[in-house]
Amino acid sequence: MSSFFLLIFLIIIQPWSIKHIQAQKNIFILAGQSNMAGRGGVTNDTKTSVTTWDGVVPPECNPSSSILKLNAHLKWVEAHEPLHQDIDMLKTNGIGPGMVFANFVLKKNSQLGLVGLVPCAIGGTNISEWEKGKVLYNHMMKRVKASLNDGGSVRALLWFQGESDTVSLRDAQSYQTRVHKFFIDVRDDLQSPLLPIIQVALATGLGPYIEIVRQAQMSIDLLNLKTVDAKGLPLQPDGLHLSTPAQINLGKIMADAFLQFIPSSSHIYHNVSSISNEATSSIGISSCVSHIYMLPLFITFLTMMSQTFL
Numbered sequence: 681m682s683s684f685f686l687l688i689f690l691i692i693i694q695p696w697s698i699k700h701i702q703a704q705k706n707i708f709i710l711a712g713q714s715n716m717a718g719r720g721g722v723t724n725d726t727k728t729s730v731t732t733w734d735g736v737v738p739p740e741c742n743p744s745s746s747i748l749k750l751n752a753h754l755k756w757v758e759a760h761e762p763l764h765q766d767i768d769m770l771k772t773n774g775i776g777p778g779m780v781f782a783n784f785v786l787k788k789n790s791q792l793g794l795v796g797l798v799p800c801a802i803g804g805t806n807i808s809e810w811e812k813g814k815v816l817y818n819h820m821m822k823r824v825k826a827s828l829n830d831g832g833s834v835r836a837l838l839w840f841q842g843e844s845d846t847v848s849l850r851d852a853q854s855y856q857t858r859v860h861k862f863f864i865d866v867r868d869d870l871q872s873p874l875l876p877i878i879q880v881a882l883a884t885g886l887g888p889y890i891e892i893v894r895q896a897q898m899s900i901d902l903l904n905l906k907t908v909d910a911k912g913l914p915l916q917p918d919g920l921h922l923s924t925p926a927q928i929n930l931g932k933i934m935a936d937a938f939l940q941f942i943p944s945s946s947h948i949y950h951n952v953s954s955i956s957n958e959a960t961s962s963i964g965i966s967s968c969v970s971h972i973y974m975l976p977l978f979i980t981f982l983t984m985m986s987q988t989f990l
């Protein structure tokens with residue numbers, strides 16, 4: 681008789697589980713400065729100093745009903761370029777890596793479902809401004825927590841920053857300690873100690889100490905941190921910002937880096953889920969795994985029922 685009740689329970693729970701999986705958003709945090717916000721196709725009129733975006737959206741950056749973004753009002757909307765337009769409001773935004781990343785991840789892994797982008801990058805900012813407790817950090821965390829309100833899980837932090845920390849030797853030398861602390865703080869606050877992080881090693885900088893910051897980025901030793909290199913990608917005429925073709929390249933490289941986390945990540949997520957709290961955890965994969973795991977059980981009970989009642 682108890683198996684009968686279990687069966688009823690499974691019948692009730694199973695369609696809910698499947699619906700739950702479909703509604704799961706794969707959330708990505710996009711943070712850093714201008715090259716993450718996106719300046720591809722943005723030019724500066726040398727006479728008037730007016731910056732404009734050329735409005736060119738390559739197919740790799742096209743919108744899709746599977747790619748959402750959390751807008752400045754903390755609402756999910758269909759994402760389109762320029763992704764950071766309502767976030768990095770004081771600057772002219774163009775093409776960044778975010779849309780390419782999302783399109784490419786979905787192309788390579790069509791079972792993933794929905795991608796939810798949370799743009800947080802602000803042009804011209806230095807690593808000290810991203811320190812836990814300061815405005816940019818709080819703004820980002822507020823947005824991430826809001827993004828989790830109607831389900832989903834944070835899959836990765838995408839980080840491209842440091843150009844502003846190449847001006848003074850002291851800042852460049854402090855970069856590693858500061859960015860390391862930033863990554864740890866984000867993981868702590870999301871209660872996701874192994875949250876995948878994909879950081880971009882600088883292509884350019886505002887000052888002379890680019891190599892010091894790059895070295896700092898390359899030598900951070902954290903589990904589940906992948907560093908991809910933007911050095912050598914084509915730049916806008918300003919010599920500071922990645923061009924649209926460069927951003928397309930970068931978005932794909934970042935997507936590849938993220939996809940490397942997927943095959944082996946179910947164990948990692950499983951462990952993380954046991955110590956995360958429901959609201960802010962990255963339990964996406966493990967919850968899918970556990971629901972799918974119930975399916976054979978469900979079928980067995982269906983078979984049992986048909987034998988009992990027919």
Ligand SMILES: *[C@@H]1O[C@H](CO)[C@@H](O)[C@H](O)[C@H]1NC(C)=O
Nearest residue numbers: 724725726728729730731918
């Ligand atoms: C545009 O160019 C002018 C002159 O070269 C420069 O002073 C200004 O900072 C530039 N603005 C941007 C947003 O790049």
Ligand SMILES: *[C@@H]1O[C@H](CO)[C@@H](O)[C@H](O)[C@H]1NC(C)=O
Nearest residue numbers: 805806807808809844845851
């Ligand atoms: C970071 O930027 C802020 C705002 O522009 C500035 O006040 C601060 O001095 C900078 N900090 C460092 C360490 O460069």
Ligand SMILES: *[C@@H]1O[C@H](CO)[C@@H](O)[C@H](O)[C@H]1NC(C)=O
Nearest residue numbers: 874946947948949950951952
């Ligand atoms: C994750 O869990 C598995 C199985 O419970 C265990 O063998 C492994 O050591 C755990 N890994 C970590 C990083 O805790």
